[in-house]
Amino acid sequence: MLWWIAAALAAPLTLTEVLDAVDERVPELAAADAKLREAEGKALASRGAFDPKASGYGVAVTGPYDRDTLWLGLGGETALGPTWTAGWAVGSGDFPSYDDGETYAGGEWQVGLELPLLDGLVWSEARTARDVALAKADRADAELAAKRVAARFGAGSAWAKWVAAGQKRDVDADLLDLALRRDAGLRREVEEGTRAPVTLIDNQRIVLERSDQLAASEAAVVVAARKLGLYLRAPDGSPAPPPSDRLPEAWPAPRPMPDPELDVATVAARPDLRALDAAIDAARRERSRARNAVLPDLDVVLGAAVPVAGSEAELKGGVKLSSPVLLRKERGSLAAADAALDGLTQVRRGTLDAAHAALAAARAEHDAAEQRVALATEAAERAQELLILERRRFELGDADLFALWQREEVVGKARKAAIEAELALRSAELAVEAALGRSELPSG
Known part of the structure; x- marks a missing residue:
């Protein structure tokens, strides 16, 4: 108020x-x-897709091979496509030949990198x-x-x-005022006999018309x-x-x-x-991603493990390859x-x-x-x-x-x-x- x-x-x-x-x-x-x-x-x-993520896991196995494994570390995806991991792992107990979780007594530092060479390189989904x-x-x-x-x-x-509406209203108000001021003079002249009554009646009509017009202007x-x-x-x-x-x-x-x-x-x-x-x-970035998705998934996997005790490091390397056979999803996404x-x-x-x-x-x-x-x-x-x-x-x-x-x-x-x-x-x-x-x- x-x-x-x-x-x-x-x-x-x-x-x-x-x-x-x-x-x-x-x-x-x-x-x-x-x-x-x-x-x-x-x-x-x-942007959170590229935030480093802390993770860890521990596994205890009992049976013919009693063993325990523990892993703690960080990992994440880079803006250009490669993913990385870094952490500490320890494994103790009896490990079968197919389980590579065994480490030295103090554990080992592990790093890994997965590098896409075709699909996912530069134009990853993230x-x-x-x-x-x-x-x-x-x-x-x-x-x-x-x-x-x-x-x-x-x-x-x-x-x-x-x-503009206000100014038009003022015009109509001025016109009405002219007729009203004239009305008084006409009444006097009619009474004196110097003006015919029809003139006064006509002016009263003008007053009514202009009053109506002013009301419309006020509403406007x-x-x-x-x-x-x-x-x-x-x-x-x-x-x-x-x-x-x-x-x-x-x-x-x-x-x-x-x-x-x-x-x-x-x-x-x-x-x-x-x-x-x-x-x-x-749209251009989505098209670039769609073009990239048509390519096969070809990734180079690299890793290294360094015992905490300082023994010789272990290096790993490999390749992963996969691709849809018909590529209907990928080709359809590219066309869209x-x-x-x-x-x-x-x-x-x-x-x-x-x-x-x-x-x-x-x-x-x-x-x-x-x-x-x-x-x-x-x-x-x-x-x-x-x-x-x-x-x-x-x-x-x-x-x-x-x-x-x-x-x-x-x-x-x-x-x-x-x-x-x-x-x-x-x-x-x-x-x-x-x-x-x-x-x-x-x-x-």
């Missing part, structure tokens, strides 16, 4: 204030931020999962930026429409405020439609347009394109990865083309709106001059109420046309910034 009272007593609502509220309290941005934090959490979890998770986090960050651009564009548009301001309230939110996050007394009396100065020579580079850095670039990066990458590439191309088209259209609309503002403003001034002349003729009895009413209506339409032109100009400014992918929109 205190916040609402403070807002009601504050200065006219500026676009900057609206945009600040967008960044702080709009649910869509909060949801996108949560999605980003989720993606970052998954990216961190994917590394691919990590890289894809990191790319998804980049995509979520870009999508948050894209939603911020969209939200700030929506907020700016809602603010401009609210301001309320509707526009409600829509703006979805962006201008209270500290608790609830929509906060601004009161009418915070309507600015005039539009802020037009904002200079960005340099067109920078359009190509700026559009290429749009957040929605960055999001697609991150998705394409993830190729198709996914091709699809994303085409989506990016279409998005880039649409962005350039939207920017060109926004710039054209801005140029046209600038001309409209100048022409509509001058037309409104001329209409006001004609109204002054017509009012003098009416007061002198050289013109009837119908002619004066027409002049007043022309002034009202001309003023509203000037307001629409200003609204088109502000909307075009916002559209240019949004097409460039900027979240720093014009403010006033």
